[in-house]
Amino acid sequence: MIHLYELFHAMMKPMKNMNNTETITTWILACKVEDIPENGGACVLLDGEQIAIYNFKKRGEWYATQNLCPHKQQMALSRGMIGSTGEEPKVACPFHKKTFSLKTGACLSGDDYEIKTYEVKVENNQVFVAL
């Protein structure tokens, strides 16, 4: 079976940073909106990297992080439950329930781990991740 949406570098979007110089963010098409379960996550393979994408429908927000949980090096974060502590959106690893901020990647359950986070945008029912 060939699946329908091959990876491609979808567009290049100029962004302004603090110094007012232009930097380039590369948006990569990751999947369709319905591929990610509502208020949960799923994993995509982008440029050989495993990225977890989360559809935080309750807040109307999308997030993406590395799929690897740094605690035991398991490719599992996309299968974790998402939620919040106060205002901070978070994901809990299915293995030992270490929790990480979806915004900053900081570990919220008291360890020194940190995970990578990525920008996400949704256009025309398609989900893009900035790598």
Next chain:
Amino acid sequence: MKKKVVVVGNGMVGYKFCEKLVSKGGNEQFDIIVFGEEPRPAYDRVHLSAYFGEKTIAELTMAPLEWYSENQIQLYLSDPVTNIDRKKKIINTHQGISLNYDYLILATGSAPFVPPIPGVEKDGVFVYRTIEDLDMMKSHAAKSKIGAVIGGGLLGLEAAKALLDLGITDAHVIEFAPRLMPKQIDQAGSDILKSKLNALGIKIHCNKNTQEISGEDSIEKMVFADGETLKVDMLVISAGIKPRDELAKIAGLEVGSRGGILVNNKLQTSDESIFAIGECALHEHMIYGLVAPGYEMADIVASELMGNATKEFTGFDMSTKLKLIGVDVASFGNAFAEEPDCQTIIYENKTKGVYKRINISNDNKYLLGGILVGDAEQYNMLLQTVNNKLPIPADAEDLILGSRGGESGGESGVMSLPDEALICSCEAITKGQICHEVIENGNDTVDALKKSTKACTGCGGCTPMVKDLIQGILKSQGKVVRNVLCEHFDHTRQELLSLVKIKNLKTYDDVLEDLGHGDGCEICKPAVASILASLWNENVLEKGRLTAQDSNDRFLANIQRGGTYSVVPRIPGGEITPEKLIAIGEVAQKYGLYTKITGGQRIDMFGAHVGDLPAIWEELIAAGFESGQAYGKSLRTVKSCVGTTWCRFGVQDAVSFAIEVENRYKGLRSPHKLKSAVSGCIRECAEAQSKDFGIIATEKGWNLYVCGNGGSKPRHAELLATDVSSEMCLKLIDRFLMFYIKTAEPLQRTAPWLDKMEGGLAYLKSVVIDDSLGLNAQFEADMDALVDSYKCEWKEAVETPEIRKRFVHFVNAPEEKDPTVKFEPLREQIKAEDWNAVLK
């Protein structure tokens, strides 16, 4: 120019000294240089045996290398200091570094004491102190069956646990003294500990003097003074410690006649610019072999160097509580005080393996000390009672037995402690400091307090007390402390269940919208998902409930190391046809799965990729199997023995009844997992008395036992009803289970549920037998409705495309499997790659 502080030794105490000095701003005032003998930065030696289990080196490490560089500490590893020129104030190291110092801190620790027994040099004889020692033990253990430890003290027993963790099935502990842990517990306590350890497979030999270790090159047997011998493949010597004072000796510092660097109350050695801390220091004839006093010494010296010394080292409370191979052992205050200097109260329960001893002052006013074996829950409070000279109850035995009957008088527990009471002895955190953090800074969770005070980060023994303290403070502030689910729901589980039912809510989102606030989290989601399943029994993956399920329920399988899943089809009562056995074999073969018989009389298949799960289940369902719900907080198995169908002792048909029971309650979701068993006679081969509900055949019918469990805190089930018919037995189970489902806390199994129930078993009987609440008809009807609405959720999952499509690893490449999954060969099958190996 900054003054130089040179630290010799990078163990736990050496590290703690650096941490304390940095926290006082010492890295701005001093250049800090550390020399460590081992190849890696300081790690947690107290929890060393965890290296064979759940923890990696990274997790055991006190602070990563970056911590040292971030704090401008120069750390030299694998480079011991070899001599000190005290006149010129210069040290020289093994690798040839010469460095002058203003202050020198000796934190050289200790080495295992190896008694001069002939043969100690043979292969297969180890000491137990460093990660390298453990690595060597690990490789030798692979070819060993019988292992022994010389030394029945605290470290020796830890080493025995390490042997078990290494897969040694025949483990022995050899102790020279007449009892185990002679420094901490008395003979009676040792006897209880011994019987508990025996039950765990560790054979204890006290009063044994090892005379020789014999064997060709490698150890083969031990010969004792009494003429007996023991065949062994490996031996760990853990007979005590000797302080590492050789460097101090060379430098001409004063040392004790039996070792240890002499220090005063400032931890200064006989040279005022040189300090010694931790296990190498000899203070008032004492070597302190625990970490807490070492930390205290580190703190005192750090303050001294910063010029704001406020306290001196004047000895340390050696009270300890630890869990040895799952058995609580504690000793506090003056544990060995004896009559006539005090009054001693002893409670001993050999069946349960519990021993408690307290020593009370002769005027009945104060607790002096005591010993706890098998159950040390009261340790923290007892220790506080000793240290703060708190008044004790008129009936002093209430301290260990709890108050029985009558009014419990006044406020007790952690809130009654004075502010200066030491709560966390590893980090020297008082009750006052914790109160301040909670009240002034709003750090009202254990995690927050760990960050702000470091409390609970050492041995962790104070965590329950810190939790009680937080609750107590919040309560005293008038904040309502109810057992609410989490920050998103102001209801208890019981309230939530009733509300969800009354409001007829069917999905997590509806429940959150109607009864909660915020976005939910990993605590309330599975709890609500379980309530929904217990009430309505609809497929857990439909209607957006998918992402509210805990990880195993979300994929209807158990996640295992490496991220693959295990698959367990239901095999009711453990009865299976040859055809079905073949079907399981074929599926396992086709998908390359590791197979093993479970403890619940069924077959587990490990190593399934998430994307293969639907296909695997399609084949299993075609062969007549259903989901075993091994992944759910739900009924697991009903074990059985063969009963009257084959067994010459059986008095009832246990297998048929087990199948009936399992099929009745299969798929039933509950606050926690449920296990059951049916035995065909009093011999109890199915172990029904260790189950949430267990049934044992009698001549006249069945005896029903409830609220037992195995696991880390095993509990025998209690007899609920005798000689009941099969029909009555099922009715009683219906009522019991529904009562449990409606009233338990999240993730509370039936045994703790009964423990917390006011009135206990008598009350439970009054509800489910005498119908004192008038709810039994409702309970039975509710259960009937759940039984009638049962569907195999895996069958629904494979047949419903919307559900089935979620079983992929990459949603943008559904055919691809997770490339990071790796297996290793194991006895003609496979196993998951060791995740600790991956981290190295």
